[in-house]
Amino acid sequence: MQIPSHLDKFRRLSALRQRFDPLADFELWFWTTLTAGTNALNASHHLAKLTSDESVFSTIPGVHMVRQADGSYARALRGPGDVSHVGWPPIEGDVPAPIRALEHALEAIERYRDPCIREGCAPTPEIVRECDQAFAEVASVLHHYCEGSQR
């Protein structure tokens, strides 16, 4: 997906996550945080020229939804573009340190995904704090790449 769309989603989702109660609405607060973070990761990948920002949309690694001549969308094989999660698919090549830091921050959030969203583990204020700190790192790296691209 193209960079402006990633940035728009990051901005709107970042605003939405502030409206949830992190504990009472944990599932959607967490998922909004993770989805915003994944948009930041993909925007940073594109800005660093690591992946294509072609207007096709990720499903499973290597398969994207691609617009057809009649306006409909169908699955098609494509090279590296948007990732759906950190490392899914892995990004080849020399990944700059700030993007590695962003990936680690997103992983710090993702590690609570299955336990807290799918396996019934109760969220705690400590988990919320960890996710908040990691998200601040995500936002900081994205800001770094956006600033860099405007120079």
Added chain:
Amino acid sequence: MNPESHRQVAERIERSLAVCGEDDWEMRIEAAMLAGTHWANHALHRHGISAYEEDIVHTGMLVVNTLRKYSIVEPELLRALEEIEELRPLFVRGDVDGGQAAAQRALALLRQIGERARRAG
């Protein structure tokens, strides 16, 4: 997770949806997927066709034969969940026009899924 826990999480997600507005179509679709999946697991466990340790995560990630097996008891519920899943690449991970309408459709499908799951017990 046991069926009662799935129901509680699904209902909590449904309550949290009140925070989302028309312009939050991504999370409305994602909420439908998350709550719908908990409802699906609730129903499949209640029918006794899946073990508590065998929760589905995405219909698209199921082995074809497992999906066929589950579809014997809950065909319409699983079709509705699959339809929600198909909205995600275009409107959550993509920027195709029509996100608000897609979210409305996802929420309508979630209502159908919840009704069917509650009938399972």
